[in-house]
Amino acid sequence: MTGHDHKPGQFRPGADAHPLNQATDAQGTDDTFGAGDTLGADTALKLTGGTAAVRELLLALSVGFSLPSPLPESLRDPNSLGHPNGLDSIIAAAKDSGLLLPDGTVVGTARYALLKGTPKARIRALQRELVDKTLREGLVLGELARDLARNGYQDPRVVAELERSADDALETDPGLAAELYAEALLAGGDEVAKAARHAQATAATGDLDSAGRMVDRLLAVPGAPDLRLGVDVAAAVWAQRGMLARSADTYNWLGPDRIDGSAPLAAVAMIGSGNPVDAEELLATAAPSGSPTLLAVAMSLTQQGLRETLAPAPELALPELIRASDMMNAAGTSIPLPETPAALAALCALHGGEPTVADTVLRAALTAGQGGDAARPRLFLLRAWSSMQQDNADDARLAINEAVKANHWALAPRDEFLLAALEVGLARRGSDVHELVLAWDRAREAMMHVSVDLYSLLSWGELMIAAARLRESRRVAHYLESAWDLLGRLGNPPLWSVPLHWAAVQAALLSEDPAGLAPHAAALVRASERSHLASVLAAGGKAWVSVLAGRFEASDVETAARGLAAVGMPWEGARLAGHAAAHADERRDMVKLLACARDLHPQGSAPSAGVSERQEDARTAVPAQPVMDNGGGPGAPDSSGLSAREREVGRLILEGKTYREIGEAIYISPRTAEHHVARMRRRLGAESRSELLVRLRMALGEGYPPP
Template identity: 75%
Template sequence: MTGQDHKPWNVPPGSNENPPLNSSLNSSLDSAGRAGIAGADPPHIPGLSGESAMVRELLLALSVGFTLPAPLPGGLADHDGLESIIDAAKDAGLLLADGSVVGTARHALLKGTPISRLRALQRELVDKILEHNGALGELARDLARSGLQDSRVATELEEAANNVLETDPLLARDLYAEALLAGTRELDNAAKRAQALAATGDLDAAGRIVDRLLALSEPPDLRLGVDVAAAVWAQRGMMARSADTYSWLGPDRLGSSAPLAAVAMIGSGNAAGVEELLAAGTPAGSPTLLAVALTLTQEGLRRTLGPAPQLALPELIRASDMMNASGAAVPLPESPGALAAVCALHSGEPAVADNVLKAALTAGQGGDAARPRLFLLQAWSAMQQDNADEARLAINEAAKANPWPLAPRDELLVAALEVGLARRGSEVHELVLAWDRAREAMMHVSVDLYSLLPWGELMISAARLRETPRVSHYLDGAWELLGKLGNPPLWSVPLHWAAVQAALLSESPSELAPHAAALVRASQHSHLASVLAAGGKAWVSVLASRFDAADVETAARGLAAVGMPWEGARLAGHAAAHAEERRDLVRLLACARDIHPQGASSGAGPERGEEPHQDVTGMPAPEGPRAGSVDASGLSMREREVGRLLLEGKTYREIGEAIYISPRTAEHHVARMRRRLGADSRSELLVRLRLALGEGYPPP
């Protein structure tokens, strides 16, 4: 490596041809520090005669980092016999053709030379490189890791870290750490180090740094420190603390962080605080991609609270696009991509949310710290669209998105996803286990505007499990937050729908009425609200056994059209189970199959020997693949499915609702299983089913 060949900052150490100071150097120098003293004899190197002092000097210089043909220490560079010295080192087999020292010799030299001598050579090396080249490049990292403390090395490392902070926070984190080793004072770059750590997902380390920084009377980089602190609070699931951090900073010092303050304040229910910021005349940011992305985010969020919320989603999507284009990983209470996706989900547009999230993940929006949340929102979109496999894949991606544990708000999202998937899969045992995990996750976070979807799912599951008191105080906080914001339809409608479903499960008309009325009122300004209001009305009529099949089908297909196919199919299937006329039963079951293709593919059609179901045209419904195939247990795929539900204690009607068959068909399946398994009674059938399924079902 010549003085002109120092590598750029993004090249990993050790990739240059001449081996840099490696991990053995630190231990070698420590050993030399303990054993060596200034003026000690040079170490013995095999193959080198005692009188070749200049050869030793050359090899030591090259081991420290000098290169051939230059730079070299003054005593060597001016030596008339330099070529003969180089030839002697090569003849001794200690100097390779590329100008690097043989590893054993290099180790012996570094270990046996006093540290004071090594440090003097390193400083001379820095002098010469800066004099001729102006930059140390990758060598600065090697020198810092070797223990050299030099302000010039530290400054170059710090400047390099500043240059990559927003685009490569992982590299910036390492460069800042090496600058500290080289002698930078901790406070000089504390806020930037915290930003790099937060962007890589190390919330604890970032939080500790900004805690010490913000405790000072006049901290450097104060606004950046507040940005990091606010982002950490938000990721911990404490959005109100995030907003308080900006309030503590004050509007006169917010500057370009005003849009971030707006995100935190709106998320915690303080829309009035945002308007006060705008009234204070916060200066507009520069017209960079990042500044435009943050400004669009603020404006889009404000629109979600206004009379025309349909304009908010396009604005937030543009904000996410600009954030992707900027490539900046800055501290954020919530990323534009996540906000656009949440807004899309609240608007009944899960497919749009999915596209926004895919683009954000591809662009690396927000750095490693933002990836888990983007994946989890992608999982929510998949779950809402009734694609459980994709949802679980996205959850797995979130878990391995960075090396740190999930932030508390993301843990809550995972818990709600697991509860939602278990509820939709009719797995009571899994639902109970998921609910237990969710109960603990709730305790680590507070409610904010951007987490209403998981709280709605937890509300429904709590009602199903008769655990509503466990979430009631959190839900009180959610309604209070929405009330402070003026109950904006975009944010409140999905939670009202969740409350309607919870009231239906709890068989509580008094709790249902206010939420149904809220959906009807919101229908004037929200298409989603009108669809959900129709769905709620249909559910009530079905449960009262006073429904029109055509109205139920319209409501069910409407739910599917706004990204809720599972809910739509569930409504149609439940209505079919309550239908008095066979034509209504057939029509509603066909509707359920259309909306919920997974139900059909798992064997929703009739088996051989059964009366075939008919669709609305009067034609037999197609059988699911391998619906009648029999396995080693003697049971068909459909019989195994019915058997599992029977072991869970479900009635014929509940079995029919779960897999979209009529109660009569479920009864036929059970009768056939009794014959195939040779069971003379229901209790004997249950015992034989546990043995046949072999899936660990406990005894009654």
């Protein structure tokens, strides 16, 4: 390489290795001449060999000229510079001095000295001459435009080159586009002219704060250019902040007369914030989009599919949204969106009991880069939710790790809230009370930064259950009121409302609140006529009530448990079967239900062991109250304070059996036997094993003589 190759479109992100750029950087970091040293022309001339012609050549190359392309006019007459033998002799002298490298670049110290010691007016004149000559020869400024802008040269021709290249890169490489727009401003560009595009590129990289400030300034300018795009960016930023209603307000401010091709995006924001009427009116009055491009088709399918989710029988919704995601993947563009088609398709699948479908859609979107860098964390987090729902905690945590490192910006508040709900869900399913309390504390902080919308209902459902378990329901009560109100404004669509009703049923069971359970159980029964998932969940809720009441048929419970697993809830099914096994009167029923639980949840023993999700733990620091595990029905403690299962375990302990032998005797895991023993010690007030044995003999009566 003998100099810069200024080819069209040859832009690259990050710092550039152009000589002028390096020299300018060196002014802040190079200590060759000592701090604060001001180099004059004499010093520079001495450093460059004492020849004016050599100095002029090296200065031109330091500014951005290159060999063998045309050089400044000052070098066209070597005689005037004391080199009658021509330009070749000047180049040879520069190389002999060791200041010009074989690749045509100038040694760093010499470059620094020349640029530091040359008057700025002279440098700017050379830069202008360089631009003139490049364009006169029909060449594109290319990378040279970036070098000149970063070094403070202002020229409308440089601005035009940078903005043109930024526009070209905007939808395919928003990170590069953001750098180019910023450099165009350094070169003297108009901040307003490209503000919307600059904000779009910046938001796509995940820098919500900077993008928000740009569109704020733009929307305050009367007759602002690219206003609709600016509104799209503002709406996307509000959505990522977890304030989807503000996104809808932004589109309402824009109005139907100016909405044009953004109508589908507005519909996503309006429906998601509970305003379907506004969405329908806007779609009816908006002008049709332009040519049927992949992107236009993707947006059209998105709004169609989303509207189908509100129907009483939303069978068509998921296929429409999957096709929308496919078209967005094929388009390969990155535009500002309140929610990506892939995320909407995944949410639809998760709400419909098809987590494997959600995972497939999300994998394809991540591979295609749908939504750009800003969308990657959310897509990974939804994949984590799909894995958690399928009882695969390891895959869920891997997806969470990918989400956190997806880009160098912190997670947006919407995604931070989703992550917090995921951590709560994983801790709850792992029966780790300590981790659950820690995750709950983080979730309490995260929920204060977002508002309720349609696309966050899964998270609110999970937090509702955790709050009931930890007796913290008051913390989420007003958020849940907003959720029910939102669903009411949408007509209580089964697709979106059924999972939240199921969460409310579980929360009521944990809170021992029959009155609170009844309306949600009734809602599931009503929705069963139109929703297969609702019918499965209604059966599951009925089975739970029968188990807790002590009046259940093992076959009915197993059917309900396997039904839950079939709609993507194996952990919930295993927990139901395991809990029923702990309260079964007949050993054959217990064995059957335990086998079912282990079949549905093979990787752990907690749900299948019949241990209550609300098992007491000192770290919860809550008042002692009856819990579902042994509070009521045939499993309730008798006068001894022990449940039937605990008395059975106690007898085996008194017979000298180990935890493993107890497990083999009554078909529970050793860990579950240990849980029972620990609970008996608390109930009987035993401080040691020997004291436990004494108290057990007293509690169980005759037949167990002292050792």
